[in-house]
Amino acid sequence: MAEHCTTVRARYADTDASGVVYHANYIVWLEAGRTEALRAHGLPYSELQVLGIHLPVIHLQVHYHRPALYDQVIEVWAHMQELTRTRVGFGYNLRLQGEPRPLATARTVHSFVNSHGRVQRLDRYPDLWSRVQAAAERLAPSTSA
Numbered sequence: 001m002a003e004h005c006t007t008v009r010a011r012y013a014d015t016d017a018s019g020v021v022y023h024a025n026y027i028v029w030l031e032a033g034r035t036e037a038l039r040a041h042g043l044p045y046s047e048l049q050v051l052g053i054h055l056p057v058i059h060l061q062v063h064y065h066r067p068a069l070y071d072q073v074i075e076v077w078a079h080m081q082e083l084t085r086t087r088v089g090f091g092y093n094l095r096l097q098g099e100p101r102p103l104a105t106a107r108t109v110h111s112f113v114n115s116h117g118r119v120q121r122l123d124r125y126p127d128l129w130s131r132v133q134a135a136a137e138r139l140a141p142s143t144s145a
Contacts, residue, residue: 001077001142002138002139002141003037003077003078003093003139004033004036004037004040004041004077004078004079004139005031005073005075005076005077005078005129006032006036006037006075006076006078007073007074007075007076007097007140008029008067008072008073008076009072009073009074009076010033010068010070010071010072010073010074011023011070012070012071015069015120019069019070020067020068021067021068021069021070022067022127023062023064026062026064026094026104026106027060027062028061028067029074029076030062030076030078030090030092030094030108032076033076033077033078033092033094034078034090034092034108035129036078037078037079037090037139038135040144041134041135041138041139042131042135043131043132043135048128051125051128052114052115053112053113053114053120053122053125054112054113054114055088055110055111055113056110056111056113056116056117057108057109057110058087058109058110058111059089059107059108059109060106060107060108061106061107061108062104062105062106063104063105063106064103064104065101065102065104065105066101066102066103067103068094068096068103072096072097073096073097074094074095074096074097075094075095075096075097076092076094076104077092077093077094077095077139078090078092078139079091079092079136079139079140079141080135080136080139080140080141081107082109082139082144083132083133083136085112085121085122085123085129086111086112086119086120086121086122087109087110087111088109088110088111088112088132088136089107089108089109089110090108090109090110091105091106091107091108091141092104092105092107092108093105094106
């Protein structure tokens with residue numbers, strides 16, 4: 001298993017007057033893809049929060065290739081690009097359901113922090129660290145073309 005796919009439908013509320021999805025809504029879809037990928041690999045955000053670990057976005061980059069329109073079904077493909085003891089990076093490919101051409105490609109980087117916003121070394125939580133490492137291996141970018 002490599003990338004994880006989450007689908008979302010472009011709602012009317014996601015679009016501007018011309019039916020084109022507003023650019024900031026893609027960021028919401030990235031979060032949906034990321035959280036569902038982690039949940040599918042045994043790491044729901046809610047469990048991290050119970051442990052006092054939060055993952056704020058510290059870097060965001062989105063490249064918009066073509067517009068998404070009202071009522072289209074969007075596939076959000078998410079994978080882990082990097083993992084260190086203090087942060088994790090995700091890559092994304094958003095495309096129309098069943099189509100190979102991207103609507104957008106993106107990257108986010110998140111820091112592991114406690115409830116006071118202080119950076120946490122995840123290896124201080126051995127069980128969690130091994131589970132995150134295992135999820136990172138399963139969510140590695142696909143090497144097939």
